Amino acid sequence: MRIGYYAHHHGSGHCRQADKLAALLPFELRQQMTVFTSLPTDGYCFSTITDEQIVRLSTEDQLPEDVLSGRAGEYWQPSSLHYSPVGNRHVQTRSWQLLDQIRQRHIALMIIDVSVEVAMLCRTASVPYLYVRLAGERDDEPHLNAFAGALGLLAPYPRQLEAAATPDWVRQKTLYLDFMPNKIDKLSTFPDFIDKLITLTTNGDIHKRLYLRLDYDNKPANDNKDNNNKDHIVTVIKGYGGHDAIDAKLPELRCALPKALIISLGPINDEVRDCVDIAAHVDDVSPFIAYSDLLLMACGLNGIAQAYNYATPLVVLPDERPHREQEVMAEALIEQGRALSWAKFITQTSNLNSQNTPSFLSINNDSISNETINNEKAALTDIQPSMAAQNFMDSVAEYVSVKAWFQEWLLPQLGLRPEK
Template structure:
């Protein structure tokens, strides 16, 4: 079967997800995947597929000559669509590109990540599709229509992090792929991590602190003199809320070595030891004693296999996607909210704060056998690495094992979901 993957152009995360899934295909089948996106070529470089496998779509922005805007309001806005300008030449071209690309490349199945408009387009032209269902409360009519029109729903996070607000029929129609981890994640030792820090721009006091870190070991439990390493990870979708907490973080942890990764306001730099940008945060996650970050899907996917304690400060996003992900992580004992963290800091040393956080997370976890805070970081990551991407790999492999989408749907997908449509031939 030939697969089409529609990747939304807001941020690079959707194209990155397509790249990760493509890497799970058997090599002989890699050419069977085509990505449809309007993301610029310089915004993300695919690692697994070639440019010949990408259909670059025209933009879908509103224009001054539109007959109706994208959200025209009552009496003019179809309930099954979020955004639908009328008389927009770019969107008309884009629609032809989609249809022609699917026809020319003999696409059998589309994976839509994400767009209810593309979902409805596919259903209208009788193209089978799977819809990527992100976290959040997506109970609006357009999303419900996109979910109902799909053969199935692909969920890029573990089922244990599903929101209690998600209706049962949506859960049952969902195939949980777990978090997708990148292949060949670097395995850097503590000494190698310190070497990375020495090469990053920092002020004089930070240089002295790095030398102090170099004199100690990675095991914070055994080496009680090493300063705590706190890494703050931020994306470009919004960093101001986390930056606003840096002064409080420094106040309660005055001796910690604080690293800021990502954008930072100039007036906040004096609260951290290093402020920089890196292409891969994995090494910082592995060797930190504490992480502070929002709850974007790609960020949480990177952090989740590690036992590094996590403080979550969700960004304000549509459909409460980060808030509900944060709630799920807290409920599972995988993270603390900012307020929970601050409650651990009253009249205690930094070492006691760290121990209190570990104890709090350990006590919250309902499954002791899989509680990462009962193990050391290296053991936990090693254990999870062997299992990483197993569900997604099984799904992608299944697409290569059937001669038609109908056979795959009836013989593989429906048994996985334990569902049977009311009327099926």
């Protein structure tokens, strides 16, 4: 069955999710998946999807010549849509591109990540679709209509992180795919990680501290090691969808942990660069997540998916997003005991005798097996792909008919039966 995947253009995360799902298909079937996006070519580099499988859509920005703006207010704005300018030639072009390519490429099923407008376009054109349901409070009328119009909903996170306010019918219509971390062939060793850090700075004092940290970790566990005498490694991970909120906290982080080695990954504002020891861009954050003593992150889907199954203590500082997307994810992680809020982290750190000890953070994550955690450093506990996501993509690969797949595979998974 040929699949189309609509990936929203805000940040690279939606295209990354499409890439991860495509990687779960058998190699010979990956070419049957098409990605629709208006993200520029330099916005994300696909590793599984070829250029021929990508349809670059026209943008949907408002234009001066629009007859009505995208949010024209009550009595001018359909309640089933968030954004619907009238007379916008770009929106007209992208709508034609979508429907034309769906027809030409014989796409049987669309996955929409995320756009209620594309969902309504597909439903109106009688194109079957699944809707990706991100975290957050998505109980507004446009979202509920998009959910109702879908054959099913896909949640790229575990069921146990579902928001308490989510309606029962939405939960029941949802296929939970669990987190899908980026695939890594082999996790580097701790010495390799230290070597990597050394290449990221020319500062000799930082080199010396890193070598001392390596010596500390190489000592036998029974060598009466004092946890307060090592330089703790704190990694701050930021995405490209927004980083100002975390950057604003870096001075306070430096004051809270004055002796820590603070590493900033991703974009950083110039005025706070002096608050960190190393600022860098890297292709693979896995060793930083595995071997740091503390992580500070926003609550973007891909970042949390990477960190969730590691034992590394986590402090979350959610970015402002529509529908409280990151705030709701942060609340669920904190409720589960997998993370601390920034406020609680600062409060507890200020009460410590030593300001250089972030290891007071507790980990209470059922998905982490204590038997696999090295006593001296955080370790990866599960690098296997999500079986729920794999089963979903296997089913898509197995069926030729979307109707047969819907009736024989999806509905039994959801325990639902629509009216005839």
